[in-house]
Amino acid sequence: MSEIELLKINDFENKEFDHSFYANSIGNHLLQHHSRIEKAHKHNFYAVFLFTQGSGIHEIDFQKYDVKPGSVFFLYPGQTHSWELSDDADGCLFFHTEDFYEMTYVSNSIKDFPFFQSNYSDKCIYLNKEQSLVIENFFKHILKEYTADEWKKRQLILSFITQVYICLNRYLEKNTEIKTSNFRHYQAVFSKFEKLVDKHFKKIKSASEYADLLNITQKHLNRIVKSITNKTTTEIITDRIILEAKRQLLYTDLTLTEIALKLGYTDYTYFSRLFKKNVQIKASDFRKLYKNKT
Template identity: 50%
Template sequence: MDRIAILKIDELNENNLGNDFYANTIPNHLISNHSRIEKPHKHNFYATILFTKGTGVHEIDFSVYDVRPGSVFLLAPGQTHSWELSEDIDGFIFFHTQEFFDMVFVRERIREYPIYTSVYHSSAIYISGSFLQHISQLFEQILLEYKSSQWKKHQLILNISSQLYIELNRFAIAEEDFPSAHFSQYNFRFLEFEDLLETHFLKVKSPAQYADWLHITPKHLNRITRSLVNKTTTDIILERVVLEAKRMLIYTGKSFNEIASLLGYEDYSYFSKLFKKRSGETPRDFLKRYE
């Protein structure tokens, strides 16, 4: 099956931190990796991006965000993104693997930070004023340390990155309607559900099966999803299917029937109706908007 290109961190890294971390200014990143990033692509790593100058649009899994000074984007592995940027664009970018973070902070995981707890949270944060200046300085410190050969640079980069994540997440929690009730006790289960869904959604569409794998009842799983993202378990499963269908329609060149079959639907007519119900348009109408 043809797939969207997946950018790997070891294709970018020319630094002695191995294949776990990469940092650059946005202009240098665009110049150095033009051939790899000119088309929509996924990452196998976490990406954090700050724009300090210029304008544009950034599309992440078919959600379109404005790019302007103070735009911060946090992308998890597997998200498809592309952008159109003005010539005067500037800012900072860093990438790291999940292992880079999780192997040191043994009592917490990067995915447990609120901004990464679910694909349903916005990938964009807009900051300004003194907070923008402060966050810019943290990005600058990360880049300077990345380019250095100082003692324990890996540890210092990790500490600055962790501080940056904490402060951005605090800002996001204050600005957005992040769920608070039941957050700590439901969050871990929801992460497990999303991990299972990512592995099995092509073949398994049954909420009961996911609940069984999690050793809870379907009713309880539904309670968790409604509490955290105000969607049913079925909603989440089918939205993940439709997201993959959109990716395939745009990026693989597969026929409508082939895509339906790859997603587990032998009856294209049924799949087309499901797609329209979930996205508001047929697969053909959706594709026309990207031709």
């Protein structure tokens, strides 16, 4: 079995944006790319989906979300996801590369928006009717500009995208238990911590070593992590290991021992206990369970 399929933005129809931006209705996108979305895949771009009708399930890195009118999903590059959608599912979507956004704005970054900042940020928000109409209107403007040939269309599309992101972040801050506005500094440090974990989790599994890399005390790192995620630093490291283990179990033919070694565990028995403790089933049973679903 090969590694999970990586979809690139130039795999989709692209209108004069150097393969850096794509927009469509969900209905048309499904008609054109239906065979791609049912299998688990990942992207090399940022993606936002607004559903205005239909139902189903959206699975993002083994976390399942209900699809219903008013649901908005955020994906950043590298996340694994798949869909199970009803035949009447529809709405709007847009995809863009990091450069499409950041090469235009000098002082703005895509990572300014918390839903693209962390594995622990919300990947779905359910809007009420009023909120959904506001966001849908922005999507319609984006799609209209995308399909037109007008002066400064890129700049106008970017303006609409930024308004979408700002409005969605405001809605999230009203709904989330973590008040992002109260933890700007903590968010910045936590984002650096996550990047370090992503880079080093196969070799570095100690909370104190990550604190050293960040030039802060382990106690301060624990305080930051707890404030953002309500988890310990060690739990965040373990979560990343388990996520990668799940991906390897599902999308490769590596043996359990080979996966353990790839993740930095020479003692398979220890790795096996760690997996079962966190997932509540054995690694071999997890692989069988998901293979039976596909």
